[in-house]
Amino acid sequence: MDPNPLLLLALLALAVAEPPPTERAALLSFLSQTPHESRIKWNSSASTCDWVGVTCDPNRTTVTALRLPGAGLVGPIPAATLSHLPSLRILSLRSNRLSGPLPSDFSNLTLLRNVYLQDNLLSGPFPPAIPLLPRLTRLDLSANNFSGEIPFSLNNLTRLSGLFLQRNHLSGSLPSINLNSLTSFNVSYNALNGSVPRSLDRFPESSFAGNLDLCGGPLPPCAPFFPAPAPSPEASAKSSSGLSKKAIIGISVAGGVFVVLLLALLLICCVFRRRRRRRRDKPKVDLPPPPPAATGVVGETSRSGEGDDGETNRLVFVGKRGYNFDLEDLLRASAEVLGKGSVGTSYKAVLEDGTTVVVKRLKDVAASKPDFEGHVETIGRVADHVNVLPLRAYYYSKDEKLLVCDYLPAGSLSALIHGSRGSGRTPLDWENRARIAMAAGRGLAHLHSAGIVHGNLKASNVLLRDDPDSAALSDFGLSPLFSPSTVPRASAGYRAPEVTATLKTTFKSDVYSLGVLLLELLTGRAPNQAVTVGGGDEEGVVDLPRWVQSVVREEWTAEVFDAELMRYPGVEEEMVGLLQVAMSCVSTMPDSRPDAGEVVRMIENVVGRAGDDDGNAPSRGGSGAPTPPAAATP
Known part of the structure; x- marks a missing residue:
């Protein structure tokens, strides 16, 4: 067949x-x-x-x-x-x-x-x-x-x-x-x-x-995260309170016995010396008794030097205190590394009474003690806005410079956007992204109104609370504490073009970083991840703003937005509007960028909400507020 x-x-x-x-x-x-x-x-x-x-x-x-x-x-x-x-x-x-x-x-x-x-x-x-x-x-x-x-x-x-x-x-x-x-x-x-x-x-x-x-974890627990300074007399007294009652009683009894024996010995010595003096100096004629000895304070030591040393080791609170602990409490706290950034390492410190704070251990600080204290006090005074993370305390010594802030368990915007997108994750919807964008803009506008340049604005420095309108900016205004060669600046992807050349951050470079942050909220992409565009001889690697511009230029605007946002109907117009605001912020020419307060009014016009008015936020834009440009000119 x-x-x-x-x-x-x-x-x-x-x-x-x-x-x-x-x-x-x-x-x-x-x-x-x-x-x-x-x-x-x-x-x-x-x-x-x-x-x-x-x-x-x-x-x-x-x-x-x-x-x-x-x-x-x-x-x-x-x-x-x-x-x-x-x-x-x-x-x-x-x-x-x-x-x-x-x-x-x-x-x-x-x-x-x-x-x-x-x-x-x-x-x-x-x-x-x-x-x-x-x-x-x-x-x-x-x-x-x-x-x-x-x-x-x-x-x-x-x-x-x-x-x-x-x-x-x-x-x-x-x-x-x-x-x-x-x-x-x-x-x-x-x-x-x-x-x-x-x-x-x-x-x-x-x-x-x-x-x-x-x-930590399966390894041995982490040691205290900074060395203990020489304890002051007050600290020594406080540390002794940690002894058991039996130990304290034993030490007290022993001390009492020692004092009694010492007094007895001194008394015997005095009697013996007096008898010898009488035998040696016995007068041949009667003389009037010697005048009585002068009485007064003998051997009192000035403690002014100790006070100066104590100041060196003192934790200084700024603004509204709200906490009741000192440096010794921090030294005994259990610590967990939260992350390492351009200004130093951040630790989550849990005190013995359960209080949790963030301790930032600064590195390469060049400011003198008076300059450091003056600038940190200024930062503490301006951090009275709901969208700015308040500075609670600081510590300055030759070897350690520490800042103490609130701990926000909700984490950072970066972790929320770029964390695991597997099953069980609740996506960040459009409304909450818009509210966080507004909060970041208001926080930056408040800092600028107080004359403070943030200098390091990025998603990991936007910390979240249960209410998205209360998201807060952290790590702001620290540049003056460092030398020009080591001054912290916005991370790669957030850094304005002129900062790379001048090594100086400004209000306008902050606005550029805010624009990148808005693009990050819209696209779901991390700015420090290079994106490849084009093909063949025209292929190249660009940053997030240039990639967005290339996609929009080809009239593929919908391809820009995070896939998680496309499931929410009726928000396309607001997303495009916020995209236009962001592109105006990332213009390559600083003078073409709006001010932070103007950005806030533009966002309000786009998303149609001002959030909770706490009396510190910039006023909501009215009919005279500027509108986003029709086309961006990066």
Whole structure:
């Protein structure tokens, strides 16, 4: 019986099926640019799907996996090669001698699920392309030479189940990686410091071993976060109150016995000396008795010097006090690292009475004590607005400069927007985003009205309360405390173009940062994540404002907005209006940007609400308030 001709045709078609020429060329380019051992032989006359280490889909029309473990690959991974395999799902190049950074164009591999690059010589910062791979489920970069901090943006990988970063040179604090899907995690034998976040303390101690400055969670508890100064007499008296009653009674009895014995000894010595003097100086004639000895205060010591020393070690409260603790209470508090920023490290401190505050340990402070105290007192006086986090106290010594603020358990806007987007998360809806935008604008306008430049405005410095209208700005006005070379400025992505050149923050650079913050609320994208636009010779990496402008220019405005916002009907007009406000704030020319108070009125006109009026917020704009521009000119 003759074979079925249709079956023969199908088999013939399957036999000649071949991935696109671009994928074949990409693989050959990768192999030709990467030195390797001779056992890898790809015959250019054979089908791509039959090459060693190459796997195609069942129809043999596209490459889905590349596995070349222990193949003697040497040197950097060439750019513009593997990134041209759009259907690649598995990449295994482990146990080779690959070096250098991971190419940034790996972000094009959006279907990539499993990446195995362990046991190589790869180096540089944590690959910025990794957080841009939305389908990634398993990532192994262990036993390489990667350095720098682990990015918080790993929270974008909502399908990630295994993360292996052990035996690198990663440093800084561990970000709060809060992924419900994560079941395997290892960052052992790096140079990480601070406390283990609560979102990761479910993993065993072996996952964090070898990081000498890491503490908390499954590791030993964190030590006090700053050294204790020399205690004052008052502090010593207070610390003794912590002894048990029996110990106090014992010490008192012993002290009493010692005093009695000492007095008895002195009395015996005095009697003995008097008798000797009488025998030695016995007069031959009667003389009048000597005049009585003068009486008065003898041996009293001035304590003015002690007072001066006490001042050095004193916690100084500013504004409305509201708290009842001192430096010794802070020294005994349990501490947890909240994060490290450009001005220093922030700790959550829980006092013995349950009071919780944030202690910011400043670094590289150049201001003298009088200048420091004067400026901090000024900051404390202006922080009387609902949208500004109040400064409660400060401490200044030669070795330590501390600021004490309220602890807001709701966290930061950055964590809310860019945290885990897995199941169980409540999305941040449009109304709450608009209210937070208004709160940030009002806080900045209040600071500017008091003559204070924020200088470091970003989503992680917008702290939330239960009421979104009460969101508060933190870390403001600290630039004058530092030298010009180390002055903290807005983080990359929030920094106005002129600040990079002049190294000086201004009211207008603050407005630029506020505009980026508004874009972050609208797009759901982190400003410090580079975005690739264009293609071919016109491909390039741009910041968030330039990316938004490029999309709007192509009349794809809807593509700008966060997908989580598209589920709310009837808010498109307000979103576009706020987008126009944001773009006016991020103009490249400072003089083209509105003032902070004007931005607030523009937002009010767009979203149609002024929030709660506490008497300190700028007035709501009326019919004469400026309207957002029709087109932005960045």
